[in-house]
Amino acid sequence: MESGIIPLYKQKGMTSHDCVVKIRKLFKTKKVGHTGTLDPDVEGVLPICIGRATKIAEYITDLPKQYEAEITLGYATTTEDASGDIIDKKQVMPCPDENNIKKTLQSFQGRQQQIPPLYSAVKVQGKKLYEYARAGLEVERPVKDIEIYELVFKGNTLVQHEDTVSFRFIVTCSKGTYVRTLCTDIGRSLGFPAHMSELTRTRSGPFTCEEAIKLEEIENRLQEGSGSSVIYPMAKGLAHLPRVEVDEQTKAKILNGRVLPADKQMKEKMFLFVSADELLAVYQQHPTKEGLIKPKTMLRTI
Structure with missing residues (x-):
């Protein structure tokens, strides 16, 4: 196969x-x-x-992942998306203008910490958060380190309804980022309860x-x-990893899972070793022996 x-x-x-x-x-x-x-x-x-x-x-x-999301200002939900029960509501008056929205979105770029939603698969003491939520139990949620690389307003998407306002944005972010939570935080910064009303992942790696x-x-x-x-x-x-072409002698050592000396130019955390376009293994810096690298994932065996 x-x-x-x-x-x-x-x-x-x-x-x-x-x-x-x-x-x-x-x-x-x-x-x-x-x-x-x-x-x-x-x-x-x-x-x-x-x-x-x-x-x-x-x-x-x-x-990193990229998403196109729609945020609706005016009410927040238990799940932070459109499927949850409403827990907070406020008429969006006056409607924020595009400049204010763009400025707010820009303020969320960079490294930051995020608390995952109650209704998520993040595990605490061996159970998923949504299991606690469904049982009506309170539990302290772990704080996660994330990064927002880019967050931009999508033009001509600002729509005002009777009591709510919605708009779309495009976000490029690190693994583990909850866009639902990002939407509620953006809404809070704009002064309104909010939830994520729609989401599409447009890029994964x-x-x-x-x-x-x-x-x-x-x-x-x-x-x-x-x-x-x-x-x-x-x-x-694996295209994001530095690619290192090796000779037949080094190839044999790699296929045997040998620890190798690191080349002076090998300063990245991980490397992809190849031979004539054949993927051999991903190596990483040795955690305890400076100047050496060890196999992390063998992609071909003898």
Whole structure:
């Protein structure tokens, strides 16, 4: 079976796990994994690793994500999105202007801390937060370090309703960022309760909406005998790592999982070793022995 990455376009109504189960059935393999959960009400890019590429899922998951979100000012919900019960309400009068919104969005760029939503899969003492929330139990939520790389207002999207105001923005952020929480925080800064009313993931690492493919199209291509056309090579998922070409002697050492001396130019945390475009392994700086590097993920074995 071919190994690689499928840039799936997850549609609303499905969980990320649902998508994995469907891909397993379509490609008749258990070796399938996704690269970052998307809530059922959210659609967009969800890279799926298949075959040996499941080994590199963590590297794609760790990469920045981009979303297009709609925020609605006027009421907040238990879940911080449109599916929750209303917990706070306030008429949006006067309506904030675009300049004020842009200035507020800009203030959220950079490194910061975020408290995840009550209704989320973050675990505390072995249980997911939403399990505590559904049981009506209070629990201290962990503070997460995140980074907002870019946050911009999407032009001509400001719409005023009877009691609410909505607009759209595009955010590029680090792994683990809750855009739902970002929306409520933005609303609070503008002086109103708010929630995320819509969300689409437009990029996950190197994969964009333009190249993402829906499940129906994958099924069609498999029936046509061209299923391999939806699978991108593993190298694309590791393109962000420094690439080091090695000779046959070093290749043999790598395939045996040997600890190697670090080249003076190897100052990055991780490296991708290749031989004639064949992916061998991801190496990392040795945690206890300075000047040495050790294997982190073997991509090929003897």
